[in-house]
Amino acid sequence: MPDYPSGGGSLPVQLAGLESILREFQGRKGVLLEVFHRIQHTYGYVPLATIEPVGKALHMSAPAVYGTLTFYTEFRTSPPPKVRIGMCLGPTCHIKGAEVTKEILEHHLGIAKDGSTLDNTYGVHVVQCAGHCHLAPLLYLNDEVHGNVEIGDAVRVVEDARRLAGVEAT
Amino acid sequence: MDAYAALKASAEALWAGRAARPRIEVGLDSSNQHAGAAATLTAVREAVSRLAIDAEVGTVGDLGMCWAEPLVTITRPGEPSVVYGPVTAENAAALIEDVLIRGNRRSDLALGAWGDAPLDGITPFSQQPYFQAQRRYLLARCGIIDPENIDHYLASGGYAALDKALSSLRPEDIVKELSDANLTGRGGANFPTGRKWDFLRTARGDTKYMVCNADEGDPGAFVNRILLESDPHLVLEGIIIGGYVTGASHGFVYIRDEYPVAVQRVRHAIQQASERGLLGLKVLGSDFSFDLEVIQGAGAYVCGEETGLIASIQDYRGMPRIKPPFPAQAGVFMKPTNVNNVETYAYAPGILMNGIEWFKSVGHGPSKGTKLFSLSGRIQRVCIIEVDMGTPIRTLMDACGSGLEEGRTLKGIQQGGPLGGIIPPDWLDTPLDPTNFNPQGTIMGSGGLIFLDERDCVIDMCKWLIAFDQDESCGRCTTCRVGSMRMVDILERITRGHGVPEDLEIMQQLSGVMQNANCVHGQFIPGPFTSTYKWFREEFDAHILEQRCPALACRSMVEYRLPVGAATGELADRLVAICPVGAIVKEGNSAVIIDSRCIRCGLCAQAAPAAVQRASRESYREQVREVRYA
Numbered sequence: 134m135p136d137y138p139s140g141g142g143s144l145p146v147q148l149a150g151l152e153s154i155l156r157e158f159q160g161r162k163g164v165l166l167e168v169f170h171r172i173q174h175t176y177g178y179v180p181l182a183t184i185e186p187v188g189k190a191l192h193m194s195a196p197a198v199y200g201t202l203t204f205y206t207e208f209r210t211s212p213p214p215k216v217r218i219g220m221c222l223g224p225t226c227h228i229k230g231a232e233v234t235k236e237i238l239e240h241h242l243g244i245a246k247d248g249s250t251l252d253n254t255y256g257v258h259v260v261q262c263a264g265h266c267h268l269a270p271l272l273y274l275n276d277e278v279h280g281n282v283e284i285g286d287a288v289r290v291v292e293d294a295r296r297l298a299g300v301e302a303t
Numbered sequence: 304m305d306a307y308a309a310l311k312a313s314a315e316a317l318w319a320g321r322a323a324r325p326r327i328e329v330g331l332d333s334s335n336q337h338a339g340a341a342a343t344l345t346a347v348r349e350a351v352s353r354l355a356i357d358a359e360v361g362t363v364g365d366l367g368m369c370w371a372e373p374l375v376t377i378t379r380p381g382e383p384s385v386v387y388g389p390v391t392a393e394n395a396a397a398l399i400e401d402v403l404i405r406g407n408r409r410s411d412l413a414l415g416a417w418g419d420a421p422l423d424g425i426t427p428f429s430q431q432p433y434f435q436a437q438r439r440y441l442l443a444r445c446g447i448i449d450p451e452n453i454d455h456y457l458a459s460g461g462y463a464a465l466d467k468a469l470s471s472l473r474p475e476d477i478v479k480e481l482s483d484a485n486l487t488g489r490g491g492a493n494f495p496t497g498r499k500w501d502f503l504r505t506a507r508g509d510t511k512y513m514v515c516n517a518d519e520g521d522p523g524a525f526v527n528r529i530l531l532e533s534d535p536h537l538v539l540e541g542i543i544i545g546g547y548v549t550g551a552s553h554g555f556v557y558i559r560d561e562y563p564v565a566v567q568r569v570r571h572a573i574q575q576a577s578e579r580g581l582l583g584l585k586v587l588g589s590d591f592s593f594d595l596e597v598i599q600g601a602g603a604y605v606c607g608e609e610t611g612l613i614a615s616i617q618d619y620r621g622m623p624r625i626k627p628p629f630p631a632q633a634g635v636f637m638k639p640t641n642v643n644n645v646e647t648y649a650y651a652p653g654i655l656m657n658g659i660e661w662f663k664s665v666g667h668g669p670s671k672g673t674k675l676f677s678l679s680g681r682i683q684r685v686c687i688i689e690v691d692m693g694t695p696i697r698t699l700m701d702a703c704g705s706g707l708e709e710g711r712t713l714k715g716i717q718q719g720g721p722l723g724g725i726i727p728p729d730w731l732d733t734p735l736d737p738t739n740f741n742p743q744g745t746i747m748g749s750g751g752l753i754f755l756d757e758r759d760c761v762i763d764m765c766k767w768l769i770a771f772d773q774d775e776s777c778g779r780c781t782t783c784r785v786g787s788m789r790m791v792d793i794l795e796r797i798t799r800g801h802g803v804p805e806d807l808e809i810m811q812q813l814s815g816v817m818q819n820a821n822c823v824h825g826q827f828i829p830g831p832f833t834s835t836y837k838w839f840r841e842e843f844d845a846h847i848l849e850q851r852c853p854a855l856a857c858r859s860m861v862e863y864r865l866p867v868g869a870a871t872g873e874l875a876d877r878l879v880a881i882c883p884v885g886a887i888v889k890e891g892n893s894a895v896i897i898d899s900r901c902i903r904c905g906l907c908a909q910a911a912p913a914a915v916q917r918a919s920r921e922s923y924r925e926q927v928r929e930v931r932y933a
Contacts, residue, residue: 162617162618162636163555163598163616163617163618163635163636164618165618166598166599166600166601166615166618167598167599169601170599170601191618193618197618197619200619200620201618201619201620204603204620204621204622204777205600205601205602205603205621206601206602206603207560207600207601207602208601223522223523224522224523224679224680224717224753224764224767224768225523225679225680225685225753227764227767228680228681228755228758228759228764228856230904230905233858233902233903233904233905236884236902236904237883237884237902237904240883240884240902241883260561261520261522261559261561261602261604262522262523262561263333263525263528263561263562264334264523264524264525264528264677264679265333265334265337265369265525266369266523266525266677266679266680266685267334267338267369267370267372267679267685268337268338269679269685271337278337280337280338284883284904284905284906285906285909287883288883
């Protein structure tokens with residue numbers, strides 16, 4: 134059987150978790166974002182395979198569900214990288230050189246155009262400004278906050294990321 | 304009403320019971336948490352049990368003093384509370400031991416004390432410029448009460464306005480009161496709140512909705528966050544009063560995804576309020592029923608536009624639509640709906656309790672009341688403050704933000720969010736009042752002020768803002784989708800030194816065309832450009848005519864020069880090691896920069912300022928001119 138890139142993971146296991154989520158929201162309106170948040174919380178991303186069951190449960194067409202899913206930047210439809218680096222590029226971080234830091238990180242970790250390495254070990258993505266400007270420039274290394282990351286600290290972040298990838302691998 | 308009196312009495316008893324023991328309160332909102340408050344709290348708990356101190360350890364919200372976080376407030380019985388910061392996991396134990404056991408007040412770590420008299424060398428807050436410049440009405444409880452404990456809110460006079468409204472005021476009285484006070488929307492559009500509520504009150508239909516817009520997406524604005532995280536019940540009370548006035552039965556609080564702590568706090572607050580009978584069937588025993596739910600956004604700036612937000616609540620793509628019909632006619636699920644900002648709702652209880660005259664007495668200009676602002680950028684103290692409407696920006700910058708870094712000069716202030724503009728330093732003495740901004744073609748916005756100094760390029764900032772807007776455009780109308788893209792293209796060209804004078808004409812034409820966009824997002828996208836063009840014309844000239852960035856911030860127009868022989872031996876090795884992208888190599892004994900590899904991070908110039916020079920890129924200027932005038 135050919136191995137199709139399905140968005141990752143095996144379907145039956147996913148659906149097992151999905152059912153309990155959908156049961157709670159069955160037939161309700163105004164809950165789609167919450168359903169996606171729960172799914173992303175469970176699987177780390179929103180597998181495309183969940184679109185049809187979600188549509189059925191909420192009485193929406195699959196294209197409508199897909200449309201909503203892809204409108205919001207917070208939902209990802211592919212498995213997250215092992216080591217996620219979230220860079221704030223808000224105005225304060227921007228003027229303090231966060232973009233240069235991002236370029237250095239991408240250079241060292243070998244990040245491709247889509248924001249992650251080919252083996253999905255490292256990923257660099259942009260997070261929206263949440264107003265923690267007293268720590269600017271700011272980045273998140275797997276949800277851990279690193280504040281005041283000046284351009285000169287970029288190489289240290291790369292080392293931290295490598296260490297994190299090693300820990301996760303064992 | 305009896306139900307409320309009982310709630311308040313028990314809350315007050317609990318509040319009064321706290322006075323007997325020393326209290327240690329750790330600020331635990333997202334701002335403090337980012338600074339490491341969770342570790343501080345653990346260290347405090349450990350220290351208290353290790354030293355066997357009989358003290359209450361609690362959590363509070365945010366005082367707004369972001370620059371000194373994590374904050375810890377220590378109160379000894381019978382004395383005013385003292386706020387310390389920054390208190391990290393390392394110095395927390397020593398601080399507690401000093402203050403509560405040795406009796407040393409540690410004025411070195413103290414930020415200030417509540418109360419009016421100096422306390423062992425600790426200046427009271429009331430005598431510090433940071434607080435003197437402010438009038439903390441909405442922020443009165445922030446950083447003092449535990450936002451997760453409804454009793455703290457009740458004990459400090461919370462829900463009294465709701466009780467007053469339900470027991471003695473008719474909806475039309477409240478509308479009249481808000482209209483007479485002339486409370487205007489705090490989200491940026493400044494629409495009179497009383498009129499808006501009256502639209503919904505008089506709208507036909509059985510089902511009506513209240514929506515609280517907490518999708519505070521403006522980068523650099525974080526004033527709603529402090530209210531949601533540090534005093535969520537104040538916002539809820541405003542929404543419930545709004546529901547009573549307008550006859551709505553259901554409300555939504557739409558909170559952006561980037562504020563997970565706010566989502567959790569507001570959900571918790573709704574649950575507590577429901578348990579106490581302040582929400583749900585028959586609120587406080589009256590005939591009015593109302594319930595609330597939180598909708599967590601998912602990262603779309605344009606959902607801050609009311610019709611986009613309504614679309615998002617209804618499970619659709621969060622795309623704004625053309626108005627009319629206005630939300631008061633057809634909103635959530637096509638039912639009449641009222642949408643207000645967090646700050647606007649938070650003001651409703653105060654006006655009901657303190658009266659119109661009180662509200663009108665606050666503010667220096669035509670707009671009344673106070674307004675929250677967040678200061679960031681090149682300011683020394685990043686903070687969230689509340690000042691009278693009409694306070695000059697200079698007061699905010701100097702008294703609250705403690706000015707710019709030593710020796711820096713102000714270049715401009717980015718205000719009004721990404722749809723606002725960049726104003727020049729001459730505006731420092733202009734009162735912060737929407738009526739001063741609108742005639743100048745800019746908006747005061749929701750409260751973010753980002754200070755720029757001479758190291759920052761306003762054209763680059765303008766490009767950044769419009770690129771943000773372009774990225775967040777929903778794509779429904781071509782005007783906005785394509786117009787913003789063209790604007791970014793042109794600005795990108797200008798910041799790379801490829802701009803031509805005609806570009807400015809095209810930009811102006813585009814700015815005119817964009818006024819026809821469907822929603823305010825598209826209509827205001829030219830804002831950063833028109834303001835920059837109006838007040839920073841010479842920067843455009845330098846970029847376009849001279850291929851020069853005066854701030855040396857546009858990286859394409861900057862070069863780092865390291866002449867052969869300037870760095871040799873050990874210094875050369877150091878520079879080679881310091882370059883993060885391998886653009887510095889050794890040629891013989893001397894280090895040289897390979898220009899094509901250099902990303903202009905500036906680390907080499909920092910490490911060896913004598914050898915490496917940062918300068919405008921002369922060779923590039925010649926190249927551009929050759930192409931242009933060939």
